[in-house]
Amino acid sequence: MSLTLAQFNDLSQEVAIAQLLTCCTSKSWAYKLADARPFADVDALLASSDAIWNKVQNDEANLLEAFDGHPQIGNVASLKEKYRNTQSSAAHEQSGANDAADEVLEALAKGNRDYLDKFGFIFIVFATGKSAQQMLDLLLARLPNDRATELANAAAEQNKITRLRLTKLLGNAETSK
Structure with missing residues (x-):
């Protein structure tokens, strides 16, 4: 609406x-x-x-x-769907992601699971215009953070x-x- x-x-x-x-x-x-x-x-x-x-x-x-309002991306099949199915998503939100390598998608799925296990909530990022590789890079950069830092990062991304x-x-x- x-x-x-x-x-x-x-x-x-x-x-x-x-x-x-x-x-x-x-x-x-x-x-x-x-x-x-x-x-x-x-x-x-x-x-x-x-x-x-x-x-x-x-x-x-x-x-x-x-954060619970976001779908959890935890497996390669759902990532392939997200990054390869441009017909159900706006093209600008998928820029560069349609040709994501399986290795990147698998690493992103593993990173999402590791993030959830470490912090107790899913990885939140303003994804519009980001490729799967960029998302992976951001996830890996944030994974070493402590929980308080990640809550603040995720809150800022949620606001975007x-x-x-x-x-x-x-x-x-x-x-x-």
């Missing part, structure tokens, strides 16, 4: 929260952002989203709830994903940022 900002502002609280939960599955974030309506423009909505996320991310339970999803929800409305 794509909405105008005016339509979003006019949604019932329940429907607004449901729409926001498609962007980020942290209920605390969604409830607070729905409560902050109406927004004058998309930039105001994004700024409010950022401010609310900065507050709610201080509670690890909110972070984990948001949320901002993209919000702009898509609002029909890619123009922003000044």
Whole structure:
């Protein structure tokens, strides 16, 4: 569903929260952002989203709830599907990933399992425009981190994903940022 900002502002609280939960599955974030309506423009909505996320991310339970909204990529078959099936994904989100080598996909699947085992949550990264190799490189660079560092990294990546999803929800409305 794509909405105008005016339509979003006019949604019932329940429907607004449901729409926001498609962007980020942290209920605390969604409830607070729905409560902050109406927004004058998309930039105001994004700024409010950022401010609310900065507050709610201080509670690890909110972070984990948001991270749980992402599919876990844990096997080579699902990675092949993700990186080779351009018909079900936007081309710009798959740039360079269609010809990912099986070795890269296998390493990415193993890295995802290692990450989950070490940190207790899945690897979160703003994947738009990244190839499988770039994703693997980022995962391997972050794997040596401690849990607190990774929670902060994943929270920052989650916010990028949320901002993209919000702009898509609002029909890619123009922003000044």
